[in-house]
Amino acid sequence: MAVSHRLFRPATTTVKKTFSSFLIRSLSSSSSSSSGSSLDPKIDLEEAAAQLEKSSSTSPSPSPSPYKGRNFHWVFLGCPGVGKGTYASRLSSLLGVPHIATGDLVREELSSSGLLSSQLKELVNHGKLVPDEFIISLLSKRLQAGKEKGESGYILDGFPRTVTQAEILEGVTNIDLVINLKLREEALLAKCLGRRICSECGANYNVACIDIKGDDDSPRMYMPPLLPPPDCESKLISRADDTEEVVRERLRIYNKMTQPVEEFYKKRGKLLEFELPGGIPESWPRLLRALHLENDKQSAIA
Secondary structure, X not given: OOOOOOOOOOOOHHHXXXXXXXXXXXXXXXXXXXXXXXXXXXXXXXXXXHHHHHHXXXXXOOOOOOOOOOOOEEEEEOOOOOOHHHHHHHHHHHHOOOEEEHHHHHHHHHOOOOHHHHHHHHHHHOOOOOOHHHHHHHHHHHHHHHHHOOOOOEEEEOOOOOHHHHHHHHHHOOOOEEEEEEOOHHHHHHHHHHEEEEOOOOOEEEOOOEEEOOOOOXXXXXXXXXXOXXXXXXXXXXXXXXXXXXXXXXXXXXXXXXXXXXXXXXXXXXXXXXXXXXXXXXXXXXXXXXXXXXXXXXXXXX
């Protein structure tokens, strides 16, 4: 479970712009030939990538942190429902950098009204991926807002999901580490179908109790449910896209699209493969050890 920290020298601004412009021209031409992939004619890949480059530079963070002076630029990969948000959020608190989940950015857009929101709902409810240019545009706006607040570094969750996105990201910033969370498919499916949200406070819970017997190849896996307090019990709802059919389709698309992304970062020596052994109490300390953070006093964060 070792991870290589072979990092590359930062590209000069000229090299970044030249590389990014080449990518943008080629990707724009290919995206325009695809059938209806663009949700909004006002958002194109060139404009979105330019916004991302402008907003990706960070400024010193004013908040105190034991890691002051270190700008973490980390990415979390993993199938939908594996727990990227949970572990990225914990590391965000530990390292003092923002956790930016593109899924949350999309859901915020979905909560708005208008034609764009309707088109997005159609894609999300059928387990389809949102087009690159739209995701990049949302991400660039979020990074720009963080830059204005003095945020330094970030942990990206849910981006990049395609090699196209990874190439654009590499063209405008330097990612230090990519953490790829893995979980057995039967446990992953149960987790997704057990997800619940409180319709009043928005808190997330999971009613699935996962207990998979071990065998010669795999140890037993136990993941207890994360049940709501009494005040939320009667207000639990499921996400519209958390049906078995949609979840399986989402996993199929993810595996097809993201395996090349794993290879992309593996070739660059930046990929950490981490197999989740169970629930949070078992997995969190092991993840910290894999990241060489287990000796820090802050690692006891719950």
